Amino acid sequence: MTVGFTQGTDLSFPGKKGKVIHHSLPFISPQQTSHNLVLVSVVASSLDGGMPVESGSSAAARQAKQKRKSHSLSIRRTNSTEQDRSGLQRDMLEGQDSKLPLSLRSNLLDLFSQIEREFENLYIENLELRREIETLNDRLAAEGQTFEGADLAKGALKTKASHSTSQLSQKLKTTYKASTSKIVSSFKATTSRAVCQLVKEYVGHRDGIWDLSVTRTQPVVLGTASADHSAMLWSIETGKCLLKYMGHQGSVNSIKFHPTEQMALTASGDQTAHIWRYMVQLPTPQPVADISQTPCEDDVDFSDKDEADGEAEGPNDCPSIRVATTTLRSHQGVVIAADWLVGGKQVVTASWDRAANLYDVETSELVHSLTGHDQELTHCCTHPTQRLVVTSSRDTTFRLWDFRDPSIHSVNVFQGHTDTVTSAVFTVGDNVVSGSDDRTVKVWDLKNMRSPIATIRTDSAVNRISVSVNQKIIALPHDNRQVRLFDMSGVRLARLPRSNRQGHRRMVCCSAWCEDNTTCNLFTCGFDRQAIGWNINIPALLQEK
Numbered sequence: 001m002t003v004g005f006t007q008g009t010d011l012s013f014p015g016k017k018g019k020v021i022h023h024s025l026p027f028i029s030p031q032q033t034s035h036n037l038v039l040v041s042v043v044a045s046s047l048d049g050g051m052p053v054e055s056g057s058s059a060a061a062r063q064a065k066q067k068r069k070s071h072s073l074s075i076r077r078t079n080s081t082e083q084d085r086s087g088l089q090r091d092m093l094e095g096q097d098s099k100l101p102l103s104l105r106s107n108l109l110d111l112f113s114q115i116e117r118e119f120e121n122l123y124i125e126n127l128e129l130r131r132e133i134e135t136l137n138d139r140l141a142a143e144g145q146t147f148e149g150a151d152l153a154k155g156a157l158k159t160k161a162s163h164s165t166s167q168l169s170q171k172l173k174t175t176y177k178a179s180t181s182k183i184v185s186s187f188k189a190t191t192s193r194a195v196c197q198l199v200k201e202y203v204g205h206r207d208g209i210w211d212l213s214v215t216r217t218q219p220v221v222l223g224t225a226s227a228d229h230s231a232m233l234w235s236i237e238t239g240k241c242l243l244k245y246m247g248h249q250g251s252v253n254s255i256k257f258h259p260t261e262q263m264a265l266t267a268s269g270d271q272t273a274h275i276w277r278y279m280v281q282l283p284t285p286q287p288v289a290d291i292s293q294t295p296c297e298d299d300v301d302f303s304d305k306d307e308a309d310g311e312a313e314g315p316n317d318c319p320s321i322r323v324a325t326t327t328l329r330s331h332q333g334v335v336i337a338a339d340w341l342v343g344g345k346q347v348v349t350a351s352w353d354r355a356a357n358l359y360d361v362e363t364s365e366l367v368h369s370l371t372g373h374d375q376e377l378t379h380c381c382t383h384p385t386q387r388l389v390v391t392s393s394r395d396t397t398f399r400l401w402d403f404r405d406p407s408i409h410s411v412n413v414f415q416g417h418t419d420t421v422t423s424a425v426f427t428v429g430d431n432v433v434s435g436s437d438d439r440t441v442k443v444w445d446l447k448n449m450r451s452p453i454a455t456i457r458t459d460s461a462v463n464r465i466s467v468s469v470n471q472k473i474i475a476l477p478h479d480n481r482q483v484r485l486f487d488m489s490g491v492r493l494a495r496l497p498r499s500n501r502q503g504h505r506r507m508v509c510c511s512a513w514c515e516d517n518t519t520c521n522l523f524t525c526g527f528d529r530q531a532i533g534w535n536i537n538i539p540a541l542l543q544e545k
Contacts, residue, residue, distance in 0.1 A: 196494055207228035430446040511523065
């Protein structure tokens with residue numbers, strides 16, 4: 001059986017003829033050890049009238065002496081070597097009159113000697129921890145901080161030492177980090193006072209939302225693509241659903257709007273991409289409720305407790321479209337993304353069949369099949385002003401396709417990540433920004449893409465990123481439900497607030513900027529079935545740099 005006892009108490013068990021044998025353990029004060037409880041296993045067996053044989057957990061002792069008259073065992077310390085101790089034990093056992101067999105008596109002494117060795121090791125270990133605590137306190141005090149608990153009980157020394165090390169590490173990171181470093185950690189402390197305000201929640205989908213986009217023509221509306229086989233158009237100001245597209249037979253994975261016309265392009269798990277026209281009328285804006293301003297959080301970690309999902313209520317009186325204007329077929333797998341080329345006369349699609357296809361919008365014919373990736377594609381994006389396409393893949397690469405010269409279609413392969421590249425997007429200038437499941441985001445120069453000009457390291461996988469047009473602020477949606485903002489040099493600007501009352505409660509799949517909108521200039525969506533509109537005080541963000 002296993003017996004627990006405290007320091008300074010007796011361990012007793014029945015002996016022969018009903019007598020009780022007391023095993024007295026020396027009292028070990030709190031100043032000597034941090035452990036107030038030791039477990040000893042006593043294994044009983046029927047030996048010569050029922051005397052048990054006791055076995056214990058690993059421990060250490062110098063020497064043991066048994067007194068027959070009092071039937072007690074006491075442990076005393078000795079500086080003898082292991083060889084001398086064995087000899088003393090044998091001499092002691094041979095010179096005593098006992099009914100116990102010599103082998104059992106020797107085993108019993110060995111077990112109690114292990115107990116003392118354990119106490120000794122713990123005592124030495126805690127002395128070292130105390131010295132480490134004092135050293136850390138001295139270093140923190142030199143920086144104007146004090147660490148409470150210099151006279152802590154020994155039992156808490158390990159925990160406090162770990163906490164002090166963490167505090168010191170964070171302090172040193174913040175103080176001594178080189179400002180010119182191109183490698184930027186997302187864990188650095190910032191003191192941003194910019195205002196990030198949650199303005200509107202767009203709720204109506206019955207499954208997770210993969211993608212979202214904002215129209216580039218009037219009226220300006222928000223589009224969402226969901227795993228519930230539908231795409232929806234929303235009024236940004238009121239949060240009301242204006243139109244629902246239900247022409248796909250599978251999950252809708254992407255939505256993009258024509259640059260000049262009221263047309264939408266959606267990609268689906270049914271192996272097709274659809275082009276469909278829409279006409280919407282914006283409702284009369286209602287007064288926006290006064291939402292208290294919430295500072296962008298950089299170091300406060302909210303509770304991860306999820307709210308109950310419940311069934312999302314469908315949008316009321318929302319008209320729907322079930323037939324596409326144009327259907328693009330030829331892929332042999334899920335179409336994961338699609339986008340319009342500059343001018344809107346051609347579109348590009350990316351599929352799990354490892355190919356990207358270029359189509360003519362008017363004729364629906366396949367113009368080019370872009371092959372070369374070794375695994376499934378995850379995303380595609382077109383340049384806003386040039387005939388350039390970038391495709392991302394699970395093969396850890398992204399490829400740049402150049403269609404500027406009709407006679408030559410060049411391709412460049414970039415191997416800057418160690419895991420799936422979830423998205424790669426163009427900026428208005430000459431940059432490409434790529435995000436990956438390897439928890440990094442990299443900024444590349446189109447004129448020299450041998451190595452990234454900035455690397456952002458985060459604590460979670462990055463999904464479909466977005467870069468603002470005017471100020472080039474990168475919005476990173478994460479698997480861990482966070483959304484972080486960085487500039488093009490890799491400096492962290494803010495983290496959007498998230499708690500049980502606001503923010504996403506599941507993985508954030510996509511982000512999209514709309515800087516010209518006065519109500520919401522950043523949108524995010526996730527697998528909590530909702531899209532969120534944010535108002536980001538961009539001047540305050542840039543002022544904090």
